[in-house]
Amino acid sequence: MSNPALIVTGADLAQQALDLLKGFEIVYAGKTPTEADMVALCQKHDPVAIIVRYGAVGAKVMDAAPSLRVISKHGSGTDTIDKAAAQVRGIEVRAAVGANAAAVAEQALALLLACAKSVVHLNTRMHAGHWDKATHKSIELHGRTIGLVGLGAIGQRFARMCDAMGMKVIGFDPFAKNLPDHIQSVDLETIWRESDAISLHCPLTPENRGMVNAQTLAQCKKGVIVVNTARGGLVNEADLLAAVQSRQVFAAGLDSFAVEPMTAPHPFHNAPHIILSPHIGGVTSDAYINMGVGAARNVLDVLAQATA
Incomplete structure (x- = not known):
């Protein structure tokens, strides 16, 4: 049986975060994923989780991923995630509060x-x-x-x-x-x-x-x-x-x-x-690790609650 898929709207994730997510198939969407890119990836992989680094996640993306249970922000701001659409679909939205x-x-x-x-x-x-x-x-x-x-x-x-x-x-x-x-x-x-x-x-x-x-x-x-x-x-x-x-x-x-x-x-x-400055306030080597680990832990926490 294959590992559940997790999509990252970015080209990479800190190794410390990847170590926590060893049980998942990690799919990278790249640094500039469009809505069409995300819909296609979701249709192909049906992820249980999305870690959001770049771009937006709206209703169309959620509808393309019927197994989706959690959208985890790689950072603290969740304004690029349609939280109302997520709530209607029973998808939890989490932020890595304080990580950066x-x-x-x-x-x-x-x-x-x-x-x-x-x-x-x-x-x-x-x-x-x-x-x-x-x-x-x-x-x-x-x-x-x-x-x-x-x-x-x-x-x-x-x-x-x-x-x-x-x-x-x-x-x-x-x-x-x-x-x-x-x-x-x-x-x-x-x-x-x-x-x-x-x-x-x-x-x-x-x-x-x-x-x-x-x-x-x-x-x-x-x-x-x-x-x-x-x-x-x-x-x-x-x-x-x-x-x-x-x-x-x-x-x-x-x-x-x-x-x-x-x-x-x-x-x-x-x-x-x-x-x-080009929105780099949270872009340090330490924050990169903290945000990745925080996002990964939020994924694991929500999925553990779902199976409890």
């Missing part, structure tokens, strides 16, 4: 510091032979207020970093419980009104899509810093660009975008005061 928390929080800190200290601009000027010591002033973060939207594993880890730098940390998350003393829970209006810097750490939902927009940015302090290492859809990109150009926003550090990979040319390209 350290990596993403560090990326958020890197972007925050790069914005506040003009790291990219000054590097470019230095390489061009300039010495701007007499004219440049950076922003000191000590004593400033950082507003966090989303206080899960990543948001709370980032909050500890900001607290260690002497920042006042305020945060909004209607689902967060038992927050540590260094995080003051507030509503969204307070985030916009009081923050010197805002960092997004929440999942993308229909309710918060485009939450950073012309209206909310206008409520912010002039010269606010915006950091997004969560999901690109949280930000209205045209509105953010306009706010940076008007200097309502001092600088933005972005690791996620409305369309990925980012299309070229893009309005953000060569825009001053916007620092970009």
